[in-house]
Amino acid sequence: SKRKGGNSYSYYDPKQQTLLERQLTFESEISTAIENRDFCAFFQPQLNGNGEVTGAEALIRWIHPTKGMIPPDEFISIAEQFGLIQSLQDIVLEDICKLLMELESTSSIPADFKLSINISHSQFRASNFKQSLESTIDQFGIAASRVTLEITESMLSHDIAKTAQQMTEISDKGFTFSIDDFGTGYSNLSNLHAFPVHELKIDKSFVDRMLDPSGLSIVETIINLAKNLNMKVVAEGVESDKQATLLKERGIDVLQGYHFAKPLPFDEYLKWHSTHLAQ
Ligand code: C2E
Ligand code: CA
Ligand code: CA
Ligand code: CA
Numbered sequence: 001s002k003r004k005g006g007n008s009y010s011y012y013d014p015k016q017q018t019l020l021e022r023q024l025t026f027e028s029e030i031s032t033a034i035e036n037r038d039f040c041a042f043f044q045p046q047l048n049g050n051g052e053v054t055g056a057e058a059l060i061r062w063i064h065p066t067k068g069m070i071p072p073d074e075f076i077s078i079a080e081q082f083g084l085i086q087s088l089q090d091i092v093l094e095d096i097c098k099l100l101m102e103l104e105s106t107s108s109i110p111a112d113f114k115l116s117i118n119i120s121h122s123q124f125r126a127s128n129f130k131q132s133l134e135s136t137i138d139q140f141g142i143a144a145s146r147v148t149l150e151i152t153e154s155m156l157s158h159d160i161a162k163t164a165q166q167m168t169e170i171s172d173k174g175f176t177f178s179i180d181d182f183g184t185g186y187s188n189l190s191n192l193h194a195f196p197v198h199e200l201k202i203d204k205s206f207v208d209r210m211l212d213p214s215g216l217s218i219v220e221t222i223i224n225l226a227k228n229l230n231m232k233v234v235a236e237g238v239e240s241d242k243q244a245t246l247l248k249e250r251g252i253d254v255l256q257g258y259h260f261a262k263p264l265p266f267d268e269y270l271k272w273h274s275t276h277l278a279q
Pocket of ligand 1: 059
C-alpha cells in the first residue's frame with residue numbers, strides 16, 4: 001500500500017518504470033523510423049543585412065506517418081541516450097550534401113554560402129566523428145568549407161585541451177565552427193580565443209529581450225565581442241522587423257528567424273533561395 005511521502009524505502013517506483021518503458025518504446029519507434037527514412041532535414045535561411053541569402057541551418061524533422069511532424073526537442077536526447085544520434089546525423093549530413101550539390105549544379109550558390117548542422121555533445125566526443133564527417137562529404141564531392149558545425153558553449157568548458165585539439169583538426173580540414181545559443185552557457189570568455197571558432201550565434205532569448213535596454217545591451221556586447229575576436233555574428237530567432245532593424249544598426253552579420261523564413265523542406269528551400277540571391 002502507498003503512504004503519502006513514504007516512498008523513501010521503496011525500491012519499486014511505478015512512476016519511474018513508466019518513464020523507462022516509455023523511453024524504450026520511443027527508442028524502438030526511432031529505430032523503425034530510421035529504417036523507414038521518416039527523418040529528414042529542413043533548412044532555415046540565413047540572410048545578410050541586405051536581405052541576400054548567405055547560408056541555411058539544417059534542422060532535423062521526424063515526419064511520423066500517423067502523428068505528423070515531431071520536433072527534435074522531443075527525440076534528440078532519447079536518440080543520444082540510446083546511441084541513435086549517429087544515424088540521425090548521417091541523415092542530416094546527407095541532406096545538406098544533396099542540397100549543396102543541387103545548388104552547385106544550378107550555379108546558384110554564393111561564393112561564401114554555408115550550411116550549418118547541429119552537433120550534440122556525444123556526437124562531437126565520438127571517436128569516429130571527424131572521419132564520418134569527412135567520408136560523407138567526400139562521397140558527395142562537397143568542400144568542407146561549405147559546412148559549419150554548430151556546437152554549444154558548454155562543450156568548450158570540458159576537457160579544454162582535448163576539445164581544442166579536436167576542433168583544430170576538424171577546422172584544418174576546412175570546416176568552420178559556430179557557437180550556438182551563445183550567452184546562455186556561462187563559458188569562460190577568456191578561453192574563447194583558445195578554440196578555432198569562426199562565428200557566434202546570439203541565442204533567441206536575448207533577441208527576444210532586445211526591446212528592453214538591458215536585453216539590448218547584452219546583444220550589443222555579444223556583437224562587439226565577435227567583432228573584436230574577428231568572428232562572424234549571427235542572430236537567431238528574429239521574429240520582427242523592429243528586431244531586424246536594431247540588429248542591422250548594430251552591425252549584425254547574419255539574421256535568421258521566422259520574420260524571414262521558417263525552416264523549409266528541401267524543395268521549398270530551393271524556391272526561397274533562388275529569389276534571395278544577390279543581384
Ligand atoms: P537550435 O539549434 O537553437 O535551433 C533553433 C530552433 O529555433 C529551431 O527549432 C528553429 O526551428 C527555431 N526557430 C528558428 N527561428 C525561430 C523564430 O523566429 N521563432 C521561434 N519561436 N523559433 C525559431 P527546432 O527545429 O525545433 O530545433 C530545436 C533544437 O533541436 C535545435 O535548437 C537544436 O538544438 C536541436 N536540433 C535540431 N536539429 C538537430 C540535428 O540535426 N542534430 C542535433 N544534434 N540537434 C538538432
Ligand atoms: Ca542551432
Ligand atoms: Ca540556436
Ligand atoms: Ca536556441
